[in-house]
Amino acid sequence: MARLVMKFGGTSVSGIKEIENAAAKIAQEVKRGHEVAVVVSAMAGETNKLIEYCRAVSPLHDAREYDAVVASGENVTAGLVAMALQKRGIQSRSWQGWQVPVICNDAHGKARIEEIRAGEIEKRMKEKEVAVVAGFQGMTPRDRITTLGRGGSDTTAVALAAALRADRCDIYTDVEGVFTTDPHIVPQARKLGRISYEEMLEMASMGAKVLQTRSVEMAMKSRVPVQVLSSFVEETGSDFPGTLVTGEEDIMEKEIVNGITYSEDEAKVTLVKIPDIPGMAAKVFGPLAAANINVDMIVQNISQDGKSTDMTFTLAASDLPRAMEVLKSGSDLKGVEIRSQENVAKISAIGIGMRSHAGVAQTTFKALAEKGINIQIISASEIKISVIVAAEYTELAVRALHAAYGLEKE
Amino acid sequence: MARLVMKFGGTSVSGIKEIENAAAKIAQEVKRGHEVAVVVSAMAGETNKLIEYCRAVSPLHDAREYDAVVASGENVTAGLVAMALQKRGIQSRSWQGWQVPVICNDAHGKARIEEIRAGEIEKRMKEKEVAVVAGFQGMTPRDRITTLGRGGSDTTAVALAAALRADRCDIYTDVEGVFTTDPHIVPQARKLGRISYEEMLEMASMGAKVLQTRSVEMAMKSRVPVQVLSSFVEETGSDFPGTLVTGEEDIMEKEIVNGITYSEDEAKVTLVKIPDIPGMAAKVFGPLAAANINVDMIVQNISQDGKSTDMTFTLAASDLPRAMEVLKSGSDLKGVEIRSQENVAKISAIGIGMRSHAGVAQTTFKALAEKGINIQIISASEIKISVIVAAEYTELAVRALHAAYGLEKE
Helix, strand or coil: CCEEEEEECHHHHCCHHHHHHHHHHHHHHHHCCCEEEEEECCCCCHHHHHHHHHHHHCCCCCHHHHHHHHCHHHHHHHHHHHHHHHHCCCCEEEECCCCCCEEECCCCCCCCEEEECCHHHHHHHHCCCEEEEECCEEECCCCCEEECCCCHHHHHHHHHHHHCCCCEEEEEECCCCCECCCCCCCCCCCECCEEEHHHHHHHHHHHHCCCCHHHHHHHHHHCCCEEEEECCCCCCCCCCCCEEEECHHHCCCCCCCCEEEEEEEEEEEEEEEEECCCCHHHHHHHHHHHCCCCEEEEEECCCCCCCEEEEEEEEEHHHHHHHHHHHHHCHHHCCCEEEEEEEEEEEEEECHHHHHCCCHHHHHHHHHHHCCCCCCEEEEECCEEEEEEEHHHHHHHHHHHHHHCCCCCC | CCEEEEEECHHHHCCHHHHHHHHHHHHHHHHCCCEEEEEECCCCCHHHHHHHHHHHHCCCCCHHHHHHHHCHHHHHHHHHHHHHHHHCCCCEEEECCCCCCEEECCCCCCCCEEEECCHHHHHHHHCCCEEEEECCEEECCCCCEEECCCCHHHHHHHHHHHHCCCCEEEEEECCCCCECCCCCCCCCCCECCEEEHHHHHHHHHHHHCCCCHHHHHHHHHHCCCEEEEECCCCCCCCCCCCEEEECHHHCCCCCCCCEEEEEEEEEEEEEEEEECCCCHHHHHHHHHHHCCCCEEEEEECCCCCCCEEEEEEEEEHHHHHHHHHHHHHCHHHCCCEEEEEEEEEEEEEECHHHHHCCCHHHHHHHHHHHCCCCCCEEEEECCEEEEEEEHHHHHHHHHHHHHHCCCCCC
8 A cells, every 4th residue: 555646637537527437536546545745737728818818908017916816716626526536436625735734935926935734734645535626726824825927737736745755746648748858849759657756857857748747856865656648548557657767776777868848949149259367257146036047058278368258048038138237237248249049959868877977978969960950059067968059950959868868769 | 985795697708808898897996996705606507517417427416515516607607707807906806605604504406695794805895806706505504505596696685785784785687677568579578767676576476587585584584685697798877777666765756557568387287076075275285385386376265056166276397197196195185176277367557656556457357458458367365466367368368468557669
């Protein structure tokens, strides 16, 4: 007997038929003798509709009222799933964020969970009652409703699993798991059986869009194994039909590269010939940080003349106009030429096996060179190699790397 | 300066345009210097959609989960109206039932408000903050969400007005007020300027559908004046553009008859020749009450042979099949002939002036006789005369009585 948290995303509860399907999957786990708690998203499309309402009333709306409005979608699915379970003879009740309670800080619209007081849920779990918790929401210590930001139900699920000391958190979605890359670009992409938290973090934050980044961080910190799997695939009898995201220690075969990711909404800024003196980087990035602009890759070459150097960094394309304004209005960069470029993409190869293998980057460089793709920036970490290329080469580069690292299905 | 509770029904907040319109009306009262609290319904159609979901999942759903699902519609409008007020420079925040809190008993789906702890709202009201309260919902002492049944937001509004000791509760809806009868049947129907709680109770429970019956009972008990008015009519400068429902003592001209109401979903049951012995009525109505079937009018004639009598009563047509089952299965009525008839309607003339006038009923009898309408049952109370007629005569009877009591516009 295990203790499980099962989370169903928007497409998995998008209508009555899908809710019945989710209830059937939950019932199956209960009948196997597991203790189960459930976390649900709003029906697909509902949250967007509510956000539209808020924007229509006021583009500069109060984030507290926004939260009160958009959190309501999850309340509906939580109640409906509890009903569907009861119909199957399973004791169940719904829990809204304030009822659990899920205590959050007051960063409305993107709140962080500070504590889940799951004592009552755990007590009832032992009496075979299935808690159906509305995801994405919580309450502040002052009783206001908060939401956790896009994909926040994943974080609710992992946080609840941690609070309940669950054996696993199963994230049901509309894909079968985590793939070696985007199957729309590479049809031969392979579903991964296991992947480490660290790899998943890189995958999630780079556009794999399967799990919210924060939920992976939380899973890693609390050591909760997370399985990503499809709610629309019949069970095969395999223990883990999806992809298990878990600690490195639980992964026997450490692949050198496990996935190729890409991100197209990138922009690049180059500061040409800035003075090569200490404190220059702080002068550039301090004002950007103050303006809440996240910078991703940063590259600075050695100075050729001992006096000046070029510095390049990447950021989200949507932040580019604001970043240019901040840089140009700052007095410290007077006279410095600032070049910017949109339409660049970041392609990354990710794998924990890199730690113990030399020369992994060379495969990337060679594969891209063979296709005639120019690498604009290179950045490498312990488990990742990223390159910036012109956006028009995105698909070509992804396919080239996927093949070069031998990730196709057998 | 007055203290007002303003309630907006589903059609008055059915979309962004209507919500802006409601916010403009609220802003107007605030700018006049009034202290204002607001109660809102769900957008028109939303609650029905949520009820449909519940029925689709399970016809025999858990009333607690039903409440958790259907209460969510009001949360959306409360947040949106608060945003729309903030946009107009008015301090405002939304309050869900559990946040106020609105304490209810645990009769889920049709709960009663036991207490509204409005201390925090009152404190903020004095600091010029407008509370926007989600109507129709509350919470039980054990933190479960409850709803108050159809039209429950009216009750929330009146209960909040009582808790805040408000000077008036304005119910904004899609009609201009309470009319002497249904204007669809009698185009000359006149909007009433004032009406007593007692009259409104009779009107509401007999199908006038303007205010929830319970809200009128509560207003009468707590002596809160209630105004029914349209949110879609420009203000004329009149103090009370709608209909003011208030205590008899505040009504100068007590009309003999103030309104003609009708109800078409009625059925009639006659027990032919039942023994004329003490305790017979208890044997008939006890089992019906036990089956939760409400009986309306009851008529029993004197016994002609000293041994048996006929007894007739009316009830909602939807309850007729169950009532027949209960009566036929009861051992006490063995051998009694039970006749039932659907397609009957109840027509009533209502007015507090009846108390001090004799012969009012005669006008009803004469008017119906002139049109050749047969009266099947008569029942009269202090401020009401009701008759049962064949349903096909409904409109004709309403028009005849409306004219006979001189209720047309001048």
